[in-house]
Amino acid sequence: MAIEGRVWKYGDDINTDLIFPGRYTYILMSESEMADHALEDAEGGFNREAAAGDIVVAGKNWGCGSSREQAVKALKARGVAAVICKSVARIYFRNALNEGLPVIVCPEACDALADGETAEVDFRRNLVVAPAGSFPFPNYPEYIQGMVDAGGLLAFVKKQLSERGKMK
């Protein structure tokens, strides 16, 4: 399975207040409404112009700050196909797994990709393909891969509970 999309490039420490502002977080809204506010306070044209299939490429510590799951949902609802970063904050990573938004940690690819370029991610071969070259990224740990294969955390836990009565 592979995806290909336009790159939106960000630097380090892009926090979840930038990805989905607090003034919307505590208001109930639909996922399509959330999509409209994605990266609204961040620099660049993403909020105005991003289209389904686009890819976010970022520096270190993507998604730091608040635990708001909307910071993942908004990107997913906007159609972002993947986030490729040098590193990701831990709550964001967990939320992304749970919402089915691929977050790929691949520092070399991030350095090689520029805003506006096209990036491709080959999930079978674990490769990010940039104009400048191909860059491998690591597999998930087995337990996490199990979650992804089951279709997300909720589906995974439901299955575990029915088969074993508990999460492990």
Add this chain to the structure above:
Amino acid sequence: MAGKTVAEKILSAHAGCAARPGDLVVCDVDFLMLHDVFAHLAMDGFRKMGGTRVFDPDRVAIIFDHSSPAPNRKTANIHALTRTFAKEQGVRFHEAGEGVCHQLMVEKGYAKAGDLILGTDSHTCTYGAVGALATGIGATDAAVTLLTGQQWLRVPPTVRIEFTGALQPMCLAKDAILAAIGRLGVGGASYRAIEFHGDWLAGAPLADRMTVGNMAVEMGAKCGITIFDGMKIAPDPDAAYESTVRIDLDSLAPAVAFPHMVDEVKPVSEAKNIPVQQGVIGSCTNGRIEDFRIAADILRGKSVKGRLLVMPASNAVLGQMADEGVLAVLLAAGAVLCTPGCGVCCGTIGGVPADGERVIATTNRNFRGRMGNNQAEVYLASPATVAASMLTGVISDPRDLL
């Protein structure tokens, strides 16, 4: 084999196996905290998995603090659904105005030494102050714990931050933790457990330990455990730390975190004379009686320049402020009292600054737009620095008042 850090001990105990950094373990969770904005999302996930009864109602608390009291109809209706769920399930429930979730978790004794605690808020790490391993999660993860009483976690390596020396006059716990964040950076302890060591902290009051533990997440940490005298689960003397960072309190000056990053920490001398239109004293970081006493000592008999919002971390703190006369002093100085809760800190209810305004606050985050206006600036500081700045209308060094 090396000894264990506190995080390794607690995770091993809750996973039922020897947990080493890098391991992925499934743990039994002692307590789950949900607040008013994310609880209903966790409830949805809970139902999607076919959940009907929560794992243990005595070990779940739903606390209304972020968007409380309800500012609009939609939120009010969500609150109503959550109240119904809380009642049906028999979980612990705290209504709007009782206080910030993290303050209540400690005040009510829900967070205990050696516990593994999860909460739908990144500042859940606060309870490291009582020697618990406490960490923030999203609503979907919370749904899973709500149903199963368990969660998967990666075992973090531990970074040791050691505060050496003693706090100088007018320097407070907030200055110490801001110095640590300035040194490590917002991603400097990403995925790590932090243990905060040092003679000062070992004998410091709980309020100070909460201020320190509260901001561990601002370095990207999974949890921030304060090491104090008599703690139930202490690190082994031969525990293996990934790194040690020393912060010298003897040479520490009052600190200010400049907009728009928590690690833009500079000594207050570099912020002097920046005009501020609004001050905030309160929140889970610095909303305890100790913080308001300090502010009252500075503001007694004087008047503030600008708007000072005072936001006690709980109604118990507010009651104590009233009993001690601290509240009267602050009100006489011109302070405005806000609901015990999170509203002002995260821009949900009250205190949104205007375009171009600057706020100096005892809260824990100053990202662009944090208080509800992305055209305003937020500076973070201690209660003493905020109070001193409200006397003059510009960022001021509290030591000038000595």
